[in-house]
Amino acid sequence: MKKLIIINGPNLNLLGKREPQIYGSLTFNEFFETITSKYPSISMEHFQSNIEGEIIDKLHEVGFTYDGIILNAAAYTHTSVGIGDAVAAIETPVIEVHISNTYKREDFRHQSFVAAHAKGVIVGFGLQSYELAIQSFIPF
Template sequence: MKIQIINGPNLNLLGTREKSIYGESGFEPFLKELSSKYNSVEFSYYQSNVEGELINKLHEVGFSYDGIIMNAGAYTHTSVGISDAIAGINTPVVEVHISNVYAREEYRHVSLMAKNCKGIITGFGLKSYELALQSFL
């Protein structure tokens, strides 16, 4: 099984930014643990702060992977382009968020992507990614 994980803006700062919201761990150590726990899954990881690069990655993998786990960060609430890219590919996408977006600012309560995703997992820290993975297994 091939799973692509895509992280959007500012998620390269995990482990250093707003630790009370996003936790102490960087993403790479978490991914290493996840990969060893699910060694039958082939993981690919991509992170970008640039909206168009995220869209390009969706187009690149959206016809050949078994699943995409995507945390689009702030673009979740603003990007029609990412939403349209998800609608245009065959690979199912699960939207994830580390924090509980519904316990935060009101503008974070709206996802432009959600209608085109298989589901949404929010608020379980980095465990949100593992829960998304389990939906594909």
């Protein structure tokens, strides 16, 4: 059984409340229940932190034993060399995801310190971005 983890960064604990016109009205826990039931053959868990160091620690913890990491580092994507370095340092493949299309937003959101070290990047498909990332770990 494949083992995946979704790691979410700052403010994603407010999904369902925060700017629903951009992020939708579902909480992440509601969405997570849906995808775990849709993919019962995959062991999935999720982790969220508003603290950069905790995200780095979690990447280090799972980055050598899991089959895949789906990372939405949120605003840290554009500011954290440390998270980018942590992704580069681990062996587990990472898919960078974003709910919104970061290229349709402020210019500073066009830069990613994660992308150069990720297996791929998925942006702009709402919460479906996570599901597309999950599917990338499923062999055809």
